[in-house]
Amino acid sequence: MEPIAFVAVIGCLIVLLLLMGTPLKPLRWIGQAFIKLVIGALFLFFLNAAGTNIGLHVPINPATATIAGFLGIPGTAALAAIQYWIL
Structure with missing residues (x-):
């Protein structure tokens, strides 16, 4: 997609949201999911930093970050166990 087209689409979406208002509940869910994804990536980063000794x-990718983010510490531990013993 061309950069100009991308900026035009984003601009149209912003204008549409300003005119019609934002549905708060879906935006809240999207925001919470994004925050959990970032927290999962941080969990994996710290796991990788601590796990270099052993x-x-x-790998930090969207699938593992989602698992670690939504399941928290137990999900991160499960990913570590799968990586260490199975793969």
Whole structure:
């Protein structure tokens, strides 16, 4: 997609939201999901930083960040166990 087209689409969406108002509940869910995704990526980053001593590395991608973010510490521990013992 061309950069000009991308900016035009974003601009139209902003104008549409300003004219019609924002539905708060879906935006709240999207915001919470994004925050959980970022927290999951941070969990994986700290796991990788601490796991370098024992040769543990869990890749940080959208799937693993989502699992770690929505399941929290137990999900991160499960990813570490799968990476260490199974893969």
